[in-house]
Amino acid sequence: MANDYDNQLIESVVVRRNRITSALLYGDNPHQRRWVDSVRLFLFSIALAALIAAICVGYSFISNLLAQQRAEQQQRQSAAVELQQSTGPGAEPLEIIPGA
Template identity: 40%
Template sequence: MANNRDLILLESVKTHRSRLRAAFLFGELDERRTASDNLKRAIGSVVLGAVICAACVGVSFVTKTMSDQAVARTPQPASTQSENR
């Protein structure tokens, strides 16, 4: 019986500390649960998506430019077709 009370007390202290920590880090409950949180997440997601797209386009551009330069550097074999006239 005494052991059960101790566990209940320890769990309530743990819960209380986690709530205090959350309030300290993120503000009061009214401030934390606003509609602007979802708006911030949406804007952040759009910005992150734009950065990822820009990185993909940049990598593609650099890869194509490097391959074009490699093709331009290789000597083209002279065509030895005979002219039939």
């Protein structure tokens, strides 16, 4: 009989200790804790989605910028080739000024 009382006392101390630890870590109200956890998860999801969107926009911007630079470089090269062909073999070569 004394053994049962001791076991009940030990179990109640363990339960109380777990409740105190839980209250210290997460707060008193378990319903509020669930609400806060859900809101925290929702905000984390929004932040993650915004980060993914920013990465996609940045990648698109950089790839578009590089494509424009390649197109401008090809236009300059084709203009230089056309200029060389239009001057002919006996004509004096013209000086090409970059960026003009």
